[in-house]
Amino acid sequence: MSIQRVAVIGLGLLGGSIGLALAKHCPDITTTGYDADPATREAARARQLVGTVHDSAAGSVAQADLVILCVPVGAMAFAAEAIRDVLPSGAIISDVGSSKQSVVESLQAALPGHTVIPAHPVAGTEQSGPEAGFAELFEHRWCILTPPEGTPDDKIADLSAMWKRLGSKIEIMDAAHHDLVLAVTSHIPHLIAYTIVGTASDLEDVTRSEVIKYSAGGFRDFTRIAASDPTMWRDVFLHNKDAVLEMLGRFTEDLTALQRAIRRGDGDALHELFTRTRAIRRSIIEQGQDDARPDFGRADH
Numbered sequence: 001m002s003i004q005r006v007a008v009i010g011l012g013l014l015g016g017s018i019g020l021a022l023a024k025h026c027p028d029i030t031t032t033g034y035d036a037d038p039a040t041r042e043a044a045r046a047r048q049l050v051g052t053v054h055d056s057a058a059g060s061v062a063q064a065d066l067v068i069l070c071v072p073v074g075a076m077a078f079a080a081e082a083i084r085d086v087l088p089s090g091a092i093i094s095d096v097g098s099s100k101q102s103v104v105e106s107l108q109a110a111l112p113g114h115t116v117i118p119a120h121p122v123a124g125t126e127q128s129g130p131e132a133g134f135a136e137l138f139e140h141r142w143c144i145l146t147p148p149e150g151t152p153d154d155k156i157a158d159l160s161a162m163w164k165r166l167g168s169k170i171e172i173m174d175a176a177h178h179d180l181v182l183a184v185t186s187h188i189p190h191l192i193a194y195t196i197v198g199t200a201s202d203l204e205d206v207t208r209s210e211v212i213k214y215s216a217g218g219f220r221d222f223t224r225i226a227a228s229d230p231t232m233w234r235d236v237f238l239h240n241k242d243a244v245l246e247m248l249g250r251f252t253e254d255l256t257a258l259q260r261a262i263r264r265g266d267g268d269a270l271h272e273l274f275t276r277t278r279a280i281r282r283s284i285i286e287q288g289q290d291d292a293r294p295d296f297g298r299a300d301h
């Protein structure tokens, strides 16, 4: 049976975008929603992010055949516990969290006997909150599903079909593998951006105005990433701790090797690495995986 009633818990960037995308691409699907923050519920009503915004999590999921938790990964367990007693028995419970292993564990613990299919739409911006969402966020983007062993195939097919209707491409993988891959492709890049922007602004002989004035190049891209939501990213690092620390160890070794090459004047080592990384960027563009929308994710979006 295809999905007909979707409840969205958490009506910020991701939850709001899902509501708007369902309205755009799946007008046959009824949407309800809830957010713990009353001001966000008001804004969600004003923007019509979902069909009906409820004042309780329980009210929003009572009729749902799919519930999508769109809250920071550290809040997933609380959000799941809040619907435990009212979740319809056949409903799929899913989420959009940026890390998956700890999320699947807490959802299964909070909702025993329910079908849990974690998902990660690899689509977002540095913005957050109910004003930030837009219907096109998921178009041409990957959505990674990490169903635990034993998940019924028809439920995976139903959830995949819905994400495809929102414009996403589907990949299925193990939660632990997801967390390692995303640690190196998303989480550590964010950590580097937070670090470099922090380092630059801490320098005693570089004034804040100089940081702003000369941030036209690569540094400007880092400032966009470093403007990402502090609560969300705190939770990602605390909940994907092992994978992040593993990849951070490798990154630190590589950084040390570069430090040595610079100190020794080893231009060949630098040139070899920069040639390799340039080829990676070019192959991403050739595969059409770069951002086709020039204004996508920019601060002035």
Ligand SMILES: NC(=O)C1=CN([C@@H]2O[C@H](COP(=O)(O)OP(=O)(O)OC[C@H]3O[C@@H](n4cnc5c(N)ncnc54)[C@H](O)[C@@H]3O)[C@@H](O)[C@H]2O)C=CC1
Residues within 6 Å of the ligand: 009, 010, 011, 012, 013, 014, 015, 034, 035, 036, 037, 040, 070, 071, 072, 073, 075, 078, 079, 096, 097, 098, 099, 120, 121, 122, 123, 124, 125, 126, 127, 128, 129, 130, 229, 232, 236
């Ligand atoms: N921001 C991004 O670019 C992406 C974020 N994600 C993931 O999506 C999730 C949501 O992120 P955003 O939408 O960006 O955050 P957001 O901050 O825009 O929205 C989160 C919303 O959850 C609400 N909330 C928190 N605890 C709650 C609870 N217990 N019950 C109900 N509502 C609650 C907050 O009030 C807030 O409105 C996170 O897990 C994040 O890792 C995934 C892909 C991209």
Ligand SMILES: O=C(O)C(=O)Cc1ccc(O)cc1
Residues within 6 Å of the ligand: 097, 098, 121, 122, 123, 124, 125, 126, 186, 225, 297
């Ligand atoms: O804004 C950007 O560049 C992002 O990288 C957005 C993003 C943030 C978190 C995710 O889990 C997925 C995508």
